[in-house]
Amino acid sequence: MAAPPQPRPLLVSTPSGGSTSASGSSTPVPAASRNNPISLRIYKAIGTSFDDRGSREALEIASGFYASSKAKGKAKAEDGGDEAAAPIRRTLRGQSAATARRNLKRDVEARLAGGSQHFLEAFGEVDKKLDVLREHMLEMQSRCDQVQAELDQANSGTKYLLERADGLRSQRSSAQLRTSLVTLFLARFTLTQGEERALSSREFDLGPETFKALDHVEAIRSDCRALLGGDEAKMQAGLDIMASTGVQMEAGYTKIHRWLEFQFRQMTRDAQLEVSGVMREAVRRLGQRPGMLKEVLHVLTSTRQASVLSAFLDALTRGGPKGLPRPIEIHAHEPTRYVGDMLAWVHQATATEHELLESLFGVGNRARMVGAERSVLERTEAEKMVAEALDRDLEGLGRPLKLRIEQTLKSQEGVITTYRIVNLLQFYLVTMRKTIGPDALLSKALQELYEHADAAFFETLEAQGRSLLRFLHPPDANLSPPLALRDASQVLREIIAVYDTSLVDDAEREGDFAKLLNAAVDPAVEMCERMADLRKQSSPSSGAWDRDVFLVNCLEYLQHTLEIYPFTAPRVSTLQEQVQTHIESMTFEHHGKLLEQCGLAPVMKAIRTRPADTPLSRLPGATPKELTAALTQFSSFLTNHDPLTSPRLALLSNPRLAEGIHRTALRRIATAYAEVADHVLDKNEGYEFAETLLRRGRDEVEVALGVAEL
Structure with a gap:
């Protein structure tokens, strides 16, 4: 288109x-x-x-x-x-458009007028309907006025009721407020029925509900302090609440007291020694009532004392379940094992009772070194109560334990067995003191047993020492330590070995063992000295020499027995001084013998006894002829002597000691020759051709004697 x-x-x-x-x-x-x-x-x-x-x-x-x-x-x-x-x-045919345009305005106006007429008709209908609506509105207004009149009449009629309702409403609000306050007061200052049953009803078993109710009672009594400080009405309410809660609290503690008494009476066997949380909490709660706690602890200690004593007697005579372990008294023929088993059982029972009481009182193990003693000053109140209860639990063990150990000690004659029992008692005494304290009855019983055993041991040891001095005889020809000394040394060695395992501190070992060492060593030394004196009396010519040799051998034997232990050092030092005294005596005598053998004895005698104004060559024993003979004999001695040992020292049991005595004597011989040479070379001594008299020089003599310095 x-x-x-x-x-x-x-x-x-x-x-x-x-x-x-x-x-x-x-x-x-x-x-x-x-x-x-x-x-x-x-x-x-x-x-x-x-x-x-x-x-x-x-x-x-x-x-x-x-x-x-x-x-x-x-x-x-x-x-x-x-x-x-x-x-x-x-528009007619042939009519012009101009005519139509001329009528346009009129047509438009006519149409507008028609529309307006239409609107007027419509508005007329609306007006009629508005009139009807207005009539309805007037009718509704009339009805509303009638209703308002009725409302006004009703309002005037119900005004009193409304005022009364407002008053009742305010009273209800006040009553609700008072009710809520009373409810809160009762909830805070009274117990519920369930809490009352938990405190006083025997059908309600002791448990967390009882402790919770008791806490509530204590909180109520604490809050009552605020009421006691107000006006008279509040004070009276506080006094009433304190009185009622006091009864409830006493009922709660009485219930705890009865429950603990019943539970403690059931603790007769080891299988029933479990401590529940309820029992531990009950003991803690009853700690606020010392009198009640003392009563229930008396029940516990009486029950446990009888149970522990019965268990100890059963262990002695009947043994464990089905005979295992075997009865302790089966080993009564072995004193050390018998006493050790009894003490070990007591120690184990002590540990069991201690753990039970610590668990019961909620006493935790504080940081403490193993084996460290529990300080009495550092103990808490709960630990003191544990110690007291433990002391009463073990009180019954003292008498049967003492009777059996004392009887065992009386039947013993051997010093080693007695000392082993002493050492056992000392070990467990120290252990029990650290566990239950030195003031506990069981510790005191062990202390008495230890003192009794120690006295019995020293009595046996002294009897053994007296037996050494009872039958004396001269030493053997080889001058070796006698058999009695060797036996006594063996006993002493075993005693020292037992003592070495004791719990005595290293700093106290020397002083603690000194008494025992003196009681064991002094009789042996005295025996050796008496035997040496018998030797001296039987052979006057060599008695002094043999006496020194014999005593040196005996003292050396004792010294070797003691020197391997550090805590015997003081006694070893004393023995060494005695040995040194005899060595000096032997060295002096050996030097004199060697001086006679080498020919220098007359010359040295002349030198020692010479007058101050007389030349040496004119004195007897030091004349030129005698000096020449002496020096000739000395040269022969240098050729034939043994620089290492001497037959006279062969009886010494210590070869090194014999070698030292011989060497010291030879060194003194060299010194004597040097002194003789000085006097011979001195022109004032009157020796002619002195150089020809001295055939050997000093150094040559020292080399020949074997004492030259390297």
Whole structure:
């Protein structure tokens, strides 16, 4: 379909006489047409543009006035057949459009008038309906006034009731507030029925509910202090509450007391020694009632004392379940094992009872070194109660233990066995003191047993020492330590070995063992000295020498027995001094013998006894002839002597000691020869040709004697 031709732009007149297109562009108007109205209108119509929406709608409405018959029927159908609403003008054939345009204004106005008439009719209908509505409104207003009057009448009639209701409502609020306050007061200062049953009913077993109720009672009594500080009414309420809660609290503690008494009476066997949390809490609670706690602890200690004593007697005579372990008294023929088993059983029972009581009182193990003693000053109140209860639990063991150990000690004759029992008692005494304290009855019983055993041991040891001095005889020909000394040393060695395993501190070992060492060593030394004196009396010629040799051998034997232990050092030092005294005596005598053998004895005697104004060469024993003979004998001695040992020292049991004595004597011989040489070379001594008399020099003599310094 071909596009419609685009309309030409219309020109409109402007005040200046020109023309402007509808689109805004100006079209010049010829000057000849500017004063012609028709031309201006034509130019204006031509220059008008109908592209905007409003112009188009206006043209469409205008064209509807002059439509064809079909279009008229359609328009009439759309308008509902109302000609007034849409007045359409007929255009006769041959009638010009100018005539239609002239009637356009009138047609538009006629149509507007028809529309207005239509609106008036519609508004008339609306007005009629508004009148009906107004009548209904008046009727409703009348009814509302009637209802309001009735309401006013009812309001005036119920005003008293409303006021009464307001009063009751305020009273109800006050009552509710008081009720809530009373409820809170009762909840805070009274117990529930369940809590009362938990405190006083025997059917209600002791448990957390009882402790919770007791805490509630204590909280109530604590809060009552605020009431006791107020006015008289509050004080009276506080006093009443304190009185009622006091009864409830006493009922609770009485229930705890009875329950603990019953439970403690059941603790007769080891299988029933488990401590529950309820029992531990009950003991802690009863700690606030010292009198009640003392009563229940008395029940516990009485029960446990009888149970422990019965168990100890069963262990002694019957043994364990089904005979295992075997009865302790089966080993009564072995004193050390018998006493050790009894003490070990007591120690184990002590540990069991201690653990039970610590668990019962909730006493934890504080940081403490193993084996460290428990300080009495550092103990808490609970630990003191544990110690007291433990002391009473073990009180019954003292008497049967003492009877059996004392009987065992009386039947012993051997010093080693007795000392082993002493050491066992000392070990367990120290252990029990650290466990239950030195003031416990069992510790005191062990202390008495230890003192009794120690006295019995020293009595046996002294009897053994007296037996050493009873039958004395001269030593053997080889001057070796006698058999009695060797036996006594063996006993002493075993005693020292046992003591070395004791619990005595290293700093106290020397002083603690000194008494025992003196009691064991002094009789042996005295025996050796008496035997040496018997030897000296039997052979006066060599008795002094043999006495020193014999004593040195005996003392050396004792010294070797003791020197391997550090705590015997003081006694070893004393023995060494005695040995050194005899060695010096032997060295002096051996030197004298060697001096006679080498021929220098007469010369040295002359030197020692010479007058101050007499030359040595004129004295007897030191004349030139005698000096020459002595030096000749000395040269022969240097050739034949043994620089390492001497037959006279062969009986010493210590070869090194014999070698030292011989070497010291030879060194003194060399010194004597040097002194003789000095006097011979001295011109004042009167020796002629002195150099020829001395056949050997000093250094040569030292080398020959084997004492030269390297």
